Every structure is written in C-alpha cells, then in structure tokens.
Amino acid sequence: MTCKKARELMVLDHYGEAGAEDKARFDEHLGKCPACAAERSETRRLFALIDAHAAEDAPTPDWEKVWRGVRTGIAGERPTRQPALAPWRRWPFAGPALALVLVAGILIGRFGLAPAPRPAVSAAAAPSNGGAPNGIRPAFAAYLEDLKPILLDYAHYVPGEKAEGRVVVDESALRTLMLQNVLLKRKLAEKDPAAADLLDDLDLILKEIVNRGPNDTNSPAEIRDLIEKRDVLFKMEILKKT
C-alpha cells in the first residue's frame, strides 16, 4: 500500500467506511510506516479537537416569517414542468461543437489572455460594458454557444433512450472546454460574479460528464437533473445577452 492510499484510508477508517480488506492492509502499512502512523495520530487528534469544540446547536428560526416568505414565493403559482422537446429537435451537434471549441479557444487566446491595452480615455469617460472586462464577453458568449448543444442533449434525456441518438463529444474536447472554463473564470471572477457562478455550475456538469463511466446508466439522468435544478440553460441565455 502506498502512503497516499494510506492517507485516504485514515479518513475513511475514522468514519467507519474503510472495507475490511482495505483496513487490514492499512493497519499493516501503519505498522511499517512511522510517517503514516504519525499522520494518523495527528488526524485522530484533529477530529478530537473538532468534536470537543462543536459549535452550539442551531438557534430556532422564526418559522412563521419563513413560511410567509415561502407563501409569497409560491403565491398564485401552481407547480408546472417544462415540456421536453421532441426527439427530432435534438441537434446532432458534435461536429459544429468541436469547431466552435476551436474558435472559442482562439478568441480566449486573443482577447482573454493578451495584456489589456492602456486606456486612451479616463475611466469616467469610458463606456460601460456591464462590468465585464473588455474583450472577454465575445469569448464567453462563444463558449456558452459551444456548450449549449451538449447540455441540450442531456437536458432532454429520457431514461431508456438509445445511445446512438445522443451527441458524442470525446473526452479531449470536454477537457478543452474545462480548461476554457478555468481561463474565462479567471478573467470574469471579480467583475462579473453571475458569470463566474454560471461557469462554476458548468464546470461541475462537465466534470460529471467526463467522469461518467461507459456503463453508467444513471449519470445522464443525474446530469439532466443538475442542469434543470440549477437553471443552467436559462442562465446561459440571460448571461449571453448581457
């Protein structure tokens, strides 16, 4: 067993989640590795410290005030579900998506990463672009366009549908999209928190797509639910236009 694996197991072991076989190998490793034994001791003391200083219990909220807020939030509404698009409207976008990934990469490289030119006019006289750094908006909009077909495909996933009808994007393209996400977030984080939040959501979704195994039949539905619950497509439409 490697020390890295032992470090992971010392956490799982604390929570009683290490399997019997792993635990036996872990104990054997500790007997031979003083560094890991010391680290286990420190980890156990950390948990003891945290437990000894557990925060106070939650205070009692004003339940009626919260309920009034809920009532206002749902007043006049009746729960509704957006109808899914018919299967024939799902776009076979893999090819165009990959081409757009390339274009977005070029845009980010050209506008997003190049040092900003010194302004010729004072900040007060400069026109506002909604708070986003100059030049990064087109790259951000192009990035959202690239992702849209992939997300639409998942958003309209129906359990049991055949795999051959789905958009296929290879892992390297997905990883390129994740890299672009990081670069865009770096540029937008301070001046446009809403865009940065959306990029966080998109990053999470991309990771889920990349990490899903070939035989993982639950993932598409989970990714669909993630897109739906976080209103990702709606936010993309709004932020693309601002």
Next chain:
Amino acid sequence: MEELTNIRQAREGDPEAFRALFDGHRQQVFALAYRYLRNRTDAEDVLQETFIKAYNGLPGYDPAKGLNFAAWLNRICVNASIDAMRRSKVRETGPLGPEEAAAMSAPSHSSDPERSARSAEIREKIDQALARLTPTQRMVFTLRHYQEYTTREIAQALQSSEGSVKKHLFRAVGLLRKHLRKYVVEDGYDL
C-alpha cells in the same frame, strides 16, 4: 402515507398540504443549512429558498425512484446552501453577527474562565478553517462529519460520484489539519 397524500395535494396546488410538508421537514432543512452557513439569517433564507424550489419542483419529484422526500429536500438545500455561500463570500469573512458572537463566547461546560476563553478561541479557529475550504469541500465535510451522511449518501445529495466526494473529503481533512495544526499540537487532543 400521509406525506404522500400531502405531496400529491401540494402538487395540485393545495397550499395547506404544502404547509404540512413544510412543518414536517423545516427543522431538518434549517439544521443542515445552519450547520453549513453558521448564520441564522442566511440559513433562514436557504430554508425559504429550498421550499420554494421544492414546490416548483414537485411535478418532477417521483417517490417511486427511491429518493425519499426528506433526502430530496436535503439535496435542494445542499445546492441552495452552496449557492448562498458563494453569494456571501465577502460577508463570511466579516465580523460575526450578534447571535453568532454570543454563541462563540457562550460559557463552555468548564467554569474556568481562562479555559472557556480558550475554547471559544478554538471554536472560532475551527469556523475560520472551515470557511477557508471550497464550498464543495465544506459541504462534503459538514455532511460527513456533522450530519453523519455516508459518502454514498453525500454523492446522491450532491449529484456527484462517490470517488469525487471522497477526494473532496480527503482534501478538506488535509486542509483542516494544516490550518488547525497549532491547536492540535498545543492542546494535545488525543483519543
């Protein structure tokens, strides 16, 4: 059975049925949000947001899929709490509210004032160390350590993979150990 009836009626737009669901689950949802956000007002906001989202999401909730209503609400609460934490990053590092400050300085079981002060200091350092984690690391640690979810249950709540949850948990514990090492060593906590 009664809960299923309330869910069905709430789905039809019956506010009283939804109120019954709110009353039955508000404590559990609030406790989770408060444990994560450490701020009563923020936790109340998340509680409210969770139930509004739940109401709108009722048509998509299917108990037959195996996820019980409480777990489904927790999943919404987890996402709302992470979003709330992202929104309030600035406030989070600011001064504590009166209620949190009072809780922080509340006397511990010890009657020794010096020891109480030390305990309050360590509790504050633990909160600060938790605040330095990423929102996901913090949520994973909160759910595993305080709420006693298994990593599998956390993966369901966060709609993520178990492997990813474990990675977040390892990183969270590693960072807490780093940030709190001084207190672990000085106070000699051991089992």
